[in-house]
Amino acid sequence: MDMITGHDMVKAFGVGEERRRVLDGVSVEIGEGEFVAVMGPSGSGKSTLLFALSGMDHLDSGTVSFAGRDLSALDSEELASLRRTQMGFVFQQATLLKNLNLLDNIILPAVRENRKNAQGIIARAKMLMSKTGIAELEKRDITQVSGGQLQRAGICRALMGSPKVIFGDEPTGALNSRSAEEIMDIFTDIHTEGTTVMLVTYDAQVAARTQRILFMRDGSIVSEMRLSKYEGHSMDNRIGAVTAKMREIGI
Ligand SMILES: Nc1ncnc2c1ncn2[C@@H]1O[C@H](COP(=O)(O)OP(=O)(O)OP(=O)(O)O)[C@@H](O)[C@H]1O
Ligand SMILES: [Mg+2]
Numbered sequence: 261m262d263m264i265t266g267h268d269m270v271k272a273f274g275v276g277e278e279r280r281r282v283l284d285g286v287s288v289e290i291g292e293g294e295f296v297a298v299m300g301p302s303g304s305g306k307s308t309l310l311f312a313l314s315g316m317d318h319l320d321s322g323t324v325s326f327a328g329r330d331l332s333a334l335d336s337e338e339l340a341s342l343r344r345t346q347m348g349f350v351f352q353q354a355t356l357l358k359n360l361n362l363l364d365n366i367i368l369p370a371v372r373e374n375r376k377n378a379q380g381i382i383a384r385a386k387m388l389m390s391k392t393g394i395a396e397l398e399k400r401d402i403t404q405v406s407g408g409q410l411q412r413a414g415i416c417r418a419l420m421g422s423p424k425v426i427f428g429d430e431p432t433g434a435l436n437s438r439s440a441e442e443i444m445d446i447f448t449d450i451h452t453e454g455t456t457v458m459l460v461t462y463d464a465q466v467a468a469r470t471q472r473i474l475f476m477r478d479g480s481i482v483s484e485m486r487l488s489k490y491e492g493h494s495m496d497n498r499i500g501a502v503t504a505k506m507r508e509i510g511i
């Protein structure tokens with residue numbers, strides 16, 4: 261079953277002569293439980309695609325259906341609720357608050373949502389922190405942890421509501437390769453547990469760990485790669501295949 265279906269999505273920015281289609285009639289289907297990467301040059305529309313599929317951005321035309329619901333048929337409250345309950349977002353830098361410790365940062369959105377169940381929320385946050393290897397850092401301020409640890413906290417926060425889909429916009433972009441690998445271990449676990457995962461990345465090593473790569477250029481998906489062919493191959497082989505494909509299509 262499809263988790264997300266985007267059909268003929270068009271999004272333009274700018275006025276007059278300067279107006280440009282950032283999504284130029286993109287159609288894509290993301291299956292339930294899929295692990296997908298989006299690659300492409302800067303400005304090719306990767307973030308815009310993610311925002312469109314998550315209902316964060318309005319389209320000029322085209323449709324998106326998420327878990328069988330047409331996003332354009334929802335009012336802003338319904339859309340916000342769908343996003344809160346079914347989607348999680350992770351960005352390049354976790355946008356956490358400086359005057360709160362890691363645990364409080366992670367629970368804050370959930371507590372705002374449901375003040376009655378603070379104990380349950382804290383228990384879930386601690387479980388996620390332990391799973392992502394930051395259990396012992398709960399009392400630290402966000403200025404007292406590393407970039408990789410901060411990113412783990414961002415992932416915990418995104419997972420608080422048990423989303424069906426996790427979107428990541430260059431979630432490893434600010435990390436060294438070791439931390440990036442550890443973050444990808446976490447995304448792989450999330451995927452293995454059945455969550456749909458969709459990540460924008462420039463990094464062939466990151467993309468090689470997914471199942472399917474969408475390549476964008478000038479507002480279109482110009483190519484796609486299924487990594488199922490490389491099941492059982494070494495990571496070096498997978499990375500080699502991704503790099504070759506990137507070279508072939510010139511990104
Ligand atoms: N709110 C906006 N107003 C005007 N132009 C925008 C807006 N958002 C994006 N754009 C333009 O749309 C194009 C695609 O942007 P997008 O952020 O989707 O690219 P991207 O592939 O994510 O790039 P990067 O890899 O640099 O993050 C860019 O040319 C960008 O300048
Ligand atoms: Mg972007």
